[in-house]
Amino acid sequence: MKLRRSDSWRVVVVGGGIGGAELVRNAATKEGLDLVLVEPKDRIECQALYPDYLGGGIEIEDMTAPLDPFCRKMDAVHVKDRALAVDFADKRISCERGDLDYDLLVLAPGAVQNYFGVEGAEKAFSINTLEETVKARRFVEKKRPKKIAIIGSGPTGIETACFLAEKTTSAVYIIEMMDRLLPTLSKNASILMEKILVGKGVEVLTRKQVSSIRDGGVTFADNSSLECDMTIWTAGVRAAPLIERLDLPKKKGWLLCDQYLRAWEREDVFVIGDCGWIEIGGKLATKTGMEAEIQAKHTARNLARVAKGEPLKPYSIRASTDSPVALISTGCGCAVGIYGDLCVPIPKRIIYTFKSWIDKSFVKRFKV
Ligand SMILES: Cc1cc2nc3c(=O)[nH]c(=O)nc-3n(C[C@H](O)[C@H](O)[C@H](O)COP(=O)(O)OP(=O)(O)OC[C@H]3O[C@@H](n4cnc5c(N)ncnc54)[C@H](O)[C@@H]3O)c2cc1C
Secondary structure (H helix, E strand, O other), X not given: OOOOOOOOEEEEEEOOOHHHXXXXXXXXXOOOEEEEEEOOOOEEEXXXXXXXXXXXXXXXXXXXXXXXXXXXXXXXXEEOXXXXXXXXXXXXXXXXOEEEEOOEEEXXXXXXXXXXXXEOHHHOEEOOOHHHHHHHHHHHHHHOOOEEEEEOOOHHHHHHHHHHHHHOOOEEEEEOOOOOOOOOOOHHHHHHHHHHHHHOOOEEEOOOOEEEEEOOEEEEOOOOEEEOOEEEEOOOEEEOHHXXXXXXXXXXXXXXXXXXXXXXXXXXXEEOHHHEEOEEOOEEEOOOHHHHHHHHHHHHHHHHHHHHOOOOOOOOOOOEOOOOEEEEEEEXXXXXXXXXXXXXXXXXXXXXXXXXHHHHHHHHOOOO
């Protein structure tokens, strides 16, 4: 590994979301690391609370924390900028407003909405960013749409459908191209969720592949269509644009990592959170806040080991795709818990309280 430039190791973290911010919080307590966080936004955001916000249950303050005071407290520097490219040979990052040198780099720019090339989909509402979620909530409150179509039935689509069915008088449709809701989770979870949604009056449409979205409705691959006055796209993510531009090995567009959470064959570049393809010991890490957080803690410890000249410790995946863990809010102050094939058969208040506590206490950690 190339030698560091001064007595301490200059660690540049790209992305101040769940993974990046948690890494700064943990690495700040370690010796020999100078931390620089590159993040264009002013605030750390907890995406898990966006559906709650959309349904009017919480406000922006409950799900975000300002980055500058947090970084000052951690003795880290917040560079309010967007990384555009990395020169791995010179260990230099080009940002919109200047360049930054690093000794160690942590890539944590997350993921963005994937529209899979569906015509008109980019014009639909999305709740993948705070900005989009604020836009969607304003539309719901001001325009009071009569019919809302939610595309995609992963946990985000399901939570969105539940909150909108509870808080609005709109007819809510959830549309899934596979033969069951929550296709990445167990069949038991799908059956339970369909029962809950139908009980709330949500219209469930499975085996319906959206081919285009226009003002006033959605058209399907079988040429049928659904008229609606609001469409919300929740059907998948892809790696952040920065990752697409990096000349590093990838799998399905995600950065390929080794067992120490480093970019493939790069000793000085660590990768955490949604942007990575993290496959270790036959398990593939889920793209969840929970995984991003644990990966951040592990990487902070490994960065400290680099600073001390000690060997790195391999990462062990907690939430893998073969036994995913999910807490899904179902509205009315309840949620269901899913772990692999197991799921709690009815929504419970205590599960929602637990989920809400996890998400809100994550945000509180960063408030100064
Ligand atoms: C609506 C919704 C609900 C969710 N619910 C849950 C849930 O209940 N439980 C759960 O575990 N997970 C949930 N997730 C997933 C979870 O939010 C993500 O897995 C987690 O945020 C990933 O963390 P990350 O640090 O990789 O990315 P993010 O938290 O997305 O952070 C990435 C950061 O990088 C910044 N960035 C991007 N590009 C650049 C660049 N070029 N330069 C500098 N900065 C950049 C972005 O501005 C952003 O702040 C949900 C996601 C969504 C969208």
